[in-house]
Amino acid sequence: MPxxxxxxxxxxxxxxxxxxxxxxxxxxxxxxxxxxxxxxAILHGxxxxxxxxxxxxxAARLGFMSQLPLxxxxxxxxxxxxxAAFALIKRQVLKPMGLYTxxxxxxxxxxxxxxxxxx
Numbered sequence: 267m268p269x270x271x272x273x274x275x276x277x278x279x280x281x282x283x284x285x286x287x288x289x290x291x292x293x294x295x296x297x298x299x300x301x302x303x304x305x306x307a308i309l310h311g312x313x314x315x316x317x318x319x320x321x322x323x324x325a326a327r328l329g330f331m332s333q334l335p336l337x338x339x340x341x342x343x344x345x346x347x348x349x350a351a352f353a354l355i356k357r358q359v360l361k362p363m364g365l366y367t368x369x370x371x372x373x374x375x376x377x378x379x380x381x382x383x384x385x
Contacts, residue, residue, distance in 0.1 A: 272323040279320060280373075283313030283348055287369045290355050295362045303356065310352050318345060337384045344376035 286309035293302060325331060325338055351372065355365050 267323065269324065269327040272320050272327060275316060276320040276324060279313045279316035281313075282309060283317055284369065284373055286310040286313060287348070287351055287355065288366065290352065291362050291366050291369070294355060294358070300356070307352065314345065314349055317348075321345070335383070337379050337382070340379045340384060341376055344372055344379065347372045348376075 286306050290303070290306035290310070293306065294300075321338075321341065322331075325334065330338060348369075351365070351369050354360070354368070359365070360368065
């Protein structure tokens, strides 16, 4: 697959992952019951899976698969944080706006890492 395909797939799954997190946060603000958690969990999981696959596809297209640079490991850490964010929302560890700020911070952290490509 070409580089552009993986990049578009990566951005689309990024949108899916973070909109499912934001949607779940604001759904929980309106409805303390957890009736639709399964829908948000499915969307979040699909987004995370495609995000991981497309990210490694991009790394392979860039020729990094023999030795991954530091920024790829940092992005993997951001991916783990994005995965854990769903559990934090479910358990209401912080207030809703604190959780939303945390989710946005994860996205900014990953974007800065991707643009700066720390070595």
